[in-house]
Amino acid sequence: MAQLEEVDETVLHRVVDRGRSLGASYVEARYHDNYGYSVSTRNMRVLGVEYVRERGVSVRVIVNGSLGFAATSDLTKEGLFKALEVAVTRARAASRLRKTPIEFSEERLGVAKYSVIEKKPLQDYLTPVSALNLLLETYKQAASTVKEAKLAVMTGRVRVAIESKIIVNSDGGLVKSVVPRPYVSIGSTLLHQRGTIQRYAEFGASGGGEKVDEWRVPEEVSSELARLEKVLVKGVKPPSEKLDVVLGQEVVGLIVHESAGHPMEADRILGREAAQAGESYVKPSMIGEFRVGNKYATVVEDPTIPGSYGFYLYDDECVRARPRYLYREGLLYEPLHNRHTARIFKAQSNGAARSMNYASEPIIRMSNTYLAPGDMSFEELIEDIELGIYVKSYMEWNIDDARWNQRYVGLEAYLIKNGELAEPVTNPVLEFTTGWFYSNIVGVDKNLEFYPGTCGKGEPSQGVPVWFGGPNVRLAKMKVGVLE
Amino acid sequence: MSAHELAQKLVKELSRTYDEVAVLLIETDRTMVKLWNSEPSVVQSWLDWEVMLRLAKNKRMWILRFRTRNIDQILESTGRLIELADKVEESELYSPLPEAQVCKPLSDVYDPAIDKFSEDPSRLVEVLIDEALGAGAERVAGMISLGKLTKTLATSRGYECRESKTFVEAYARAFRGDFSGHWAHGSTRVNIEEVRKVGRIAGKYATITSSKTSITPGKYKVVISPLVVGNLMNYVGSMASALSVLTGFSFFAKYKLGDKVAHEKFSLYDKPRDATLPGATGFDDEGIETVDKPIIENGLFKSLLHNSGTAGRMGTKSTGNAGWIYPLSWNLEVSGGELSEEELISELREGLFITNNWYTRLQNYYEGAFSTVSRDVALYVKNGKVVGDVGRVRIAATFPQILSNIQGSTCERYDIWWWEVRTPTRAPYLLLEGINITKPEV
Numbered sequence: 013m014a015q016l017e018e019v020d021e022t023v024l025h026r027v028v029d030r031g032r033s034l035g036a037s038y039v040e041a042r043y044h045d046n047y048g049y050s051v052s053t054r055n056m057r058v059l060g061v062e063y064v065r066e067r068g069v070s071v072r073v074i075v076n077g078s079l080g081f082a083a084t085s086d087l088t089k090e091g092l093f094k095a096l097e098v099a100v101t102r103a104r105a106a107s108r109l110r111k112t113p114i115e116f117s118e119e120r121l122g123v124a125k126y127s128v129i130e131k132k133p134l135q136d137y138l139t140p141v142s143a144l145n146l147l148l149e150t151y152k153q154a155a156s157t158v159k160e161a162k163l164a165v166m167t168g169r170v171r172v173a174i175e176s177k178i179i180v181n182s183d184g185g186l187v188k189s190v191v192p193r194p195y196v197s198i199g200s201t202l203l204h205q206r207g208t209i210q211r212y213a214e215f216g217a218s219g220g221g222e223k224v225d226e227w228r229v230p231e232e233v234s235s236e237l238a239r240l241e242k243v244l245v246k247g248v249k250p251p252s253e254k255l256d257v258v259l260g261q262e263v264v265g266l267i268v269h270e271s272a273g274h275p276m277e278a279d280r281i282l283g284r285e286a287a288q289a290g291e292s293y294v295k296p297s298m299i300g301e302f303r304v305g306n307k308y309a310t311v312v313e314d315p316t317i318p319g320s321y322g323f324y325l326y327d328d329e330c331v332r333a334r335p336r337y338l339y340r341e342g343l344l345y346e347p348l349h350n351r352h353t354a355r356i357f358k359a360q361s362n363g364a365a366r367s368m369n370y371a372s373e374p375i376i377r378m379s380n381t382y383l384a385p386g387d388m389s390f391e392e393l394i395e396d397i398e399l400g401i402y403v404k405s406y407m408e409w410n411i412d413d414a415r416w417n418q419r420y421v422g423l424e425a426y427l428i429k430n431g432e433l434a435e436p437v438t439n440p441v442l443e444f445t446t447g448w449f450y451s452n453i454v455g456v457d458k459n460l461e462f463y464p465g466t467c468g469k470g471e472p473s474q475g476v477p478v479w480f481g482g483p484n485v486r487l488a489k490m491k492v493g494v495l496e
Numbered sequence: 497m498s499a500h501e502l503a504q505k506l507v508k509e510l511s512r513t514y515d516e517v518a519v520l521l522i523e524t525d526r527t528m529v530k531l532w533n534s535e536p537s538v539v540q541s542w543l544d545w546e547v548m549l550r551l552a553k554n555k556r557m558w559i560l561r562f563r564t565r566n567i568d569q570i571l572e573s574t575g576r577l578i579e580l581a582d583k584v585e586e587s588e589l590y591s592p593l594p595e596a597q598v599c600k601p602l603s604d605v606y607d608p609a610i611d612k613f614s615e616d617p618s619r620l621v622e623v624l625i626d627e628a629l630g631a632g633a634e635r636v637a638g639m640i641s642l643g644k645l646t647k648t649l650a651t652s653r654g655y656e657c658r659e660s661k662t663f664v665e666a667y668a669r670a671f672r673g674d675f676s677g678h679w680a681h682g683s684t685r686v687n688i689e690e691v692r693k694v695g696r697i698a699g700k701y702a703t704i705t706s707s708k709t710s711i712t713p714g715k716y717k718v719v720i721s722p723l724v725v726g727n728l729m730n731y732v733g734s735m736a737s738a739l740s741v742l743t744g745f746s747f748f749a750k751y752k753l754g755d756k757v758a759h760e761k762f763s764l765y766d767k768p769r770d771a772t773l774p775g776a777t778g779f780d781d782e783g784i785e786t787v788d789k790p791i792i793e794n795g796l797f798k799s800l801l802h803n804s805g806t807a808g809r810m811g812t813k814s815t816g817n818a819g820w821i822y823p824l825s826w827n828l829e830v831s832g833g834e835l836s837e838e839e840l841i842s843e844l845r846e847g848l849f850i851t852n853n854w855y856t857r858l859q860n861y862y863e864g865a866f867s868t869v870s871r872d873v874a875l876y877v878k879n880g881k882v883v884g885d886v887g888r889v890r891i892a893a894t895f896p897q898i899l900s901n902i903q904g905s906t907c908e909r910y911d912i913w914w915w916e917v918r919t920p921t922r923a924p925y926l927l928l929e930g931i932n933i934t935k936p937e938v
Contacts, residue, residue, distance in 0.1 A: 057588035082541040085563035165744040201744035286637035287669040408859035412888040
């Protein structure tokens with residue numbers, strides 16, 4: 013294991029045993045260590061170097077059918093027992109307000125240990141100095157690439173994060189894991205007499221320095237800014253008539269994250285997040301019955317993709333992770349479950365419980381979500397389009413709290429004329445419903461790509477690393493809006 | 497080891513190696529009850545301790561964040577940094593720590609009643625649920641959080657100060673059929689009547705109509721509730737941070753101080769000295785005494801929010817808003833007007849009343865171009881009367897448009913703090929004109 017363990021599993025077992033003796037029917041103790049550092053820049057200057065070491069233990073209990081959670085960074089035996097007692101006492105006090113007891117599904121829990129292999133050890137490869145050099149090189153290349161517009165400002169951030177966990181629970185689960193993740197973000201503002209354009213590009217994965225090599229950050233960022241410069245300098249307004257619309261992989265990935273992943277979270281379906289991240293258009297009775305889209309509407313959620321930003325092999329309830337079909341050829345197929353929602357749905361957990369850090373409750377989260385690709389090339393996808401639009405990337409997006417009504421504003425976009433990409437288009441606006449999108453896919457290509465993101469949910473809000481992705485997707489004709 | 501002892505020891509030990517040291521310790525004792533279908537889904541508690549360090553050597557600056565009381569581990573982690581002092585370039589935001597000022601913590605931000613409710617928040621939970629159900633709602637979700645926070649700041653300039661405060665955050669989302677209403681409150685003091693009001697107003701909006709109606713996208717007069725005002729002003733407050741301007745992620749980058757950026761009826765203040773709002777504090781992370789200040793006053797751009805680093809970079813003085821890297825607002829306050837809520841709706845005549853929103857995202861921070869989605873009821877009003885709920889619609893505009901198109905506001909303001917308004921904000925209802933409203937047309 014790459015990180016040192018500060019809390020031995022025997023200490024966690026003691027917490028679990030003591031919790032049972034205090035009357036809890038379920039006890040879970042999780043040691044969770046987030047270690048990392050980051051370097052941030054503005055143009056050619058350093059803004060700051062940050063180091064983070066967040067480690068502590070959280071205790072989750074069920075007492076009289078009431079769920080309690082407490083977290084502490086005091087890792088002495090007294091500190092851990094105090095957190096346990098607070099969790100038990102406050103759960104018991106709230107139990108009189110519960111009408112139905114909280115129970116977990118019966119599961120075969122993991123006893124396992126795993127870590128992500130770093131071909132190039134991350135902390136050796138991506139030191140603060142090499143991280144700074146990467147950002148400075150990115151700025152230099154980008155500044156020399158942009159010709160007609162001005163690169164007014166570029167902000168950069170490189171982060172190394174090592175997440176280590178030991179999870180013990182009273183149902184026999186014991187899982188130890190170490191997942192290293194490199195991450196780079198670049199924010200750019202281009203200025204021209206025609207206006208401004210901004211891009212926030214992200215790169216993220218699990219693994220070592222080899223991932224950073226694969227990203228080719230300076231080249232990719234420079235290449236994209238050169239294309240965005242053309243959008244800014246030469247972009248035209250989208251035509252007002254209905255158009256064939258082709259969405260790029262980044263946009264498709266975001267759409268399936270927002271309109272397949274989130275609405276298929278079982279806690280959201282049941283209303284547990286109603287006052288925060290919202291509910292879902294999906295109701296329990298619709299699972300396996302309701303068809304939201306056509307044969308192309310197959311969305312997969314898979315935490316086990318090697319090298320992915322949302323990678324894990326066991327969830328934070330020690331349930332083994334596996335791929336799941338959220339939508340399968342248009343059918344609402346399988347929600348994301350933890351042990352609590354699985355019990356209510358009379359199903360088995362499919363290992364979706366994740367927490368951001370020791371101070372966070374494990375809740376149902378996505379990991380890596382994507383639309384299944386097809387077998388045609390991009391050229392074949394657009395070859396018979398007389399007049400259409402290709403939206404490759406986005407900046408602004410949002411979706412309503414039931415995950416039905418959504419909007420994406422394109423950033424890099426082009427007209428399609430007679431089967432070929434033509435002049436750039438400025439700020440095309442796409443607004444549609446989940447049902448319309450999944451029912452109006454008329455083609456997908458074979459080029460599956462993934463993009464990193466930090467997904468927010470929970471109270472207090474937890475941001476967890478995810479990938480989202482898909483192939484290029486062609487939609488039926490629709491009216492494309494204009495940003496006013 | 498007490499916070500005072502740990503801070504002093506860290507300053508002493510680290511000053512042997514570094515030119516400047518600042519130590520910020522945050523101790524938290526917090527309880528949160530999350531509600532689901534009119535009952536608790538989970539009771540969460542945090543007994544926490546965070547240690548943050550700002551170290552500087554030869555104008556190189558490091559920020560470190562630990563969740564530990566283990567001083568040996570902290571010192572060991574800082575040991576290797578010094579090797580980087582000649583390899584990492586000077587920070588653009590480096591400025592010497594300020595001379596030590598007199599320690600002046602706010603004294604009236606601690607409510608002892610918090611202890612009683614933290615141990616068993618059931619009474620508050622029951623009040624919140626009962627009020628919403630009593631207003632006609634069928635079910636309620638929401639959250640109540642209470643706690644204590646103590647911060648201790650010590651610097652190698654000889655400054656040390658300690659401040660303890662309490663906080664309560666409560667919000668409810670009430671449902672009846674396809675309709676829902678939401679309300680929120682935040683304070684340094686626990687007041688059961690305010691919690692009651694949260695449930696009551698959420699219930700009121702959930703039951704304000706039983707009719708659905710529809711609108712076509714276009715320009716509308718719009719009333720936005722204090723929840724919506726709070727959400728949008730959190731973005732404006734964030735873009736008033738000088739670092740947002742320096743990095744191009746702010747529409748204020750296009751303006752100079754004194755420029756007209758809003759309607760003359762509009763003012764926005766940063767209010768760290770308001771002891772009732774939960775972001776209140778007497779000193780910032782560099783030990784500078786906080787001060788209330790206008791960001792926008794009577795429509796004019798009055799001030800950015802600075803720490804010493806951004807102030808040095810922009811040739812001005814700190815405004816007491818550090819954040820060691822990122823200056824931030826403490827509490828926000830929007831000016832009120834003269835109308836009641838009913839009068840403002842009547843003034844609307846024909847238009848939309850958006851009671852809540854979420855998911856505000858920007859296409860371009862430099863231009864301030866954004867959209868945000870309504871949640872809970874969004875009401876179509878005609879002849880001053882509610883016609884029905886239009887479902888989910890978007891405000892798609894720029895922040896300069898929103899600020900310039902303010903036509904009126906209520907005299908009564910509400911202290912809003914919830915999931916979508918993370919900087920506590922005192923806000924009225926606002927009447928806006930000519931606001932672009934969109935929704936899917938497929």
